[in-house]
Amino acid sequence: MAIPHLRDAAQPVPTGTDLRPEPGSFRDPANQVFHAGQDVLRALDETAAAHWRALAGSDFFPPLLATGKVCGTEELPPGTAPERWAAMLRHERIPFVSHPYEWSFAMLRDAALLHLEILRAALPAGFTTKDGSAYNLQWRGTDPIFIDVGSFAPLREGEPWAGYRQFCQTLLYPLLLNAHIGVDFQPWLRARIDGIEPDQMGRLFRGTRRLLPGVLTHVHLHGSVQRRNAGRSTAVVREQLRDAGYSRELALATVRGMEKLVRRLDHQPPESHWVDYQRTCGYSEDDRATKERFVTAALASAPRRRLVLDLGANDGRYARLAARHAGYVVAVEQDPAVVDRLYRTLRGEGERRILPLVMDLADPSPGGGWRGRERASFAARTGADTVLALALVHHLAIGRNVPLPEVISCLTALAAPGGRLVVEFVHPEDPMARRLLANKPDGIFPDYRRDAFEALLAAHGTVEQRLELPSGSRTLYQVALGG
Amino acid sequence: MKHLAYLDAGSGSLIVQAVVGGIAGVAVAAKLYWRRLVSRFRRQPTDQS
Numbered sequence: 001m002a003i004p005h006l007r008d009a010a011q012p013v014p015t016g017t018d019l020r021p022e023p024g025s026f027r028d029p030a031n032q033v034f035h036a037g038q039d040v041l042r043a044l045d046e047t048a049a050a051h052w053r054a055l056a057g058s059d060f061f062p063p064l065l066a067t068g069k070v071c072g073t074e075e076l077p078p079g080t081a082p083e084r085w086a087a088m089l090r091h092e093r094i095p096f097v098s099h100p101y102e103w104s105f106a107m108l109r110d111a112a113l114l115h116l117e118i119l120r121a122a123l124p125a126g127f128t129t130k131d132g133s134a135y136n137l138q139w140r141g142t143d144p145i146f147i148d149v150g151s152f153a154p155l156r157e158g159e160p161w162a163g164y165r166q167f168c169q170t171l172l173y174p175l176l177l178n179a180h181i182g183v184d185f186q187p188w189l190r191a192r193i194d195g196i197e198p199d200q201m202g203r204l205f206r207g208t209r210r211l212l213p214g215v216l217t218h219v220h221l222h223g224s225v226q227r228r229n230a231g232r233s234t235a236v237v238r239e240q241l242r243d244a245g246y247s248r249e250l251a252l253a254t255v256r257g258m259e260k261l262v263r264r265l266d267h268q269p270p271e272s273h274w275v276d277y278q279r280t281c282g283y284s285e286d287d288r289a290t291k292e293r294f295v296t297a298a299l300a301s302a303p304r305r306r307l308v309l310d311l312g313a314n315d316g317r318y319a320r321l322a323a324r325h326a327g328y329v330v331a332v333e334q335d336p337a338v339v340d341r342l343y344r345t346l347r348g349e350g351e352r353r354i355l356p357l358v359m360d361l362a363d364p365s366p367g368g369g370w371r372g373r374e375r376a377s378f379a380a381r382t383g384a385d386t387v388l389a390l391a392l393v394h395h396l397a398i399g400r401n402v403p404l405p406e407v408i409s410c411l412t413a414l415a416a417p418g419g420r421l422v423v424e425f426v427h428p429e430d431p432m433a434r435r436l437l438a439n440k441p442d443g444i445f446p447d448y449r450r451d452a453f454e455a456l457l458a459a460h461g462t463v464e465q466r467l468e469l470p471s472g473s474r475t476l477y478q479v480a481l482g483g
Numbered sequence: 484m485k486h487l488a489y490l491d492a493g494s495g496s497l498i499v500q501a502v503v504g505g506i507a508g509v510a511v512a513a514k515l516y517w518r519r520l521v522s523r524f525r526r527q528p529t530d531q532s
Contacts, residue, residue: 028489131490165496217503225502226495237494244514246501254504 023373031150042089049087055152060125071147095328099375100134101190102357104340105178105267111137112171114144116259123252128155132163134170141352158242168218169195179265180212184336186358193369198223214261269337287469294467298422298478299325302386309384309414312392316342323353334360362400383416394426397448398436404447408456412481421479425453430473
């Protein structure tokens, strides 16, 4: 089968001791993801291997692969699977792994819709997915991709979707929270790997909120039926449902209903300070043009251009610029409303090489799940060839009281060894810096000075380029890190 | 079909899917509850005897 998007499919497969188990892949004992060099591999037991072959031979699955909705997958020759496994798959490599609590509302909604679309395609063909987690999805720029190929299994007639509860907890409820009551879902998902429980949701949706779309059934009824049936095993209930006439058509109707509901959910965030930041942040046209030329030159001359990290990306002006010179750009911004706007714009433009993410750099995603390793921390996932930190340092150093040496250490640690940092220093006398300093006691940041900043940069690498913007209150640096 | 249901789907989460599936689904759920009720009454005399 021709596999689209699969990186260097002709590459030989490292085996045996080269395999590193993926810490987030252990819940389903039928398959296990491994890393080997740059390869992402999935080992399957005998049952899972049989399911994979049935899937590869089905009518619905190859089109999902061909359109990139499911991550590129091929089966490796017999004998490549390690002991105890029956078959081995190689997957397309996701350019940058992200977690649902780093996505904006529209991203989570599009991810949910793709999950449902895939299930709707699978059911008539006699397949289902064993689970329904938001972690089944990743991104190729602004395109969601279903990555959990091991989740497909033959449908057992008369059985509802085993992944429904997970879908509710990790996708539907977070969306309801944002769409119906304007509460950002990201902290909830970050705090609970299994998502939000129906009972917790029920407490937030009392009174007339019960009547909001999807709430009465998927939240309240779901919670109440769950409580009443807590003592009954799922095997018994499956049998009872089958006897009562539950059918594949009903399962399809449920999926269609959920698709309709999710498509209707929307969230228009209130205007925040950051949404209008580019217009209000006080750059002259001359400053802006000079800055763009500097950043372009730094990106175009970078020795490696696989991954660029744009920190404090705001409206994505520099992320877009970076995408012209790099393979992939991750645009990080703390305000979910700003990221949502950026995502919708990029998606509308058909931009497929910029991934916008919600994250506060002063509180980056920690490791999560089992032993804190099931979901890798942001720091463990980076290793960018170039880190852009434009109009950012003063927000961390003054706005968040992070000592300047710590700020520089953090920025350099996000780059791969030998990477490049493009950073802007806003002088203490700049209007934006003064606005931030006005909220703090006088003299609290004696080290927030250009000379101190330059000494720190020199300690982390070689300053290759330096340019003061025409306004005279901001300086840009291009730093080759290490050495 | 071992390992197919590695996840605890939740008994309530299975039943509620019938209800959200429309009128035909509600009928399935009603049938399930009716059968449970009937089987409870059927068992009782047997228990007493």
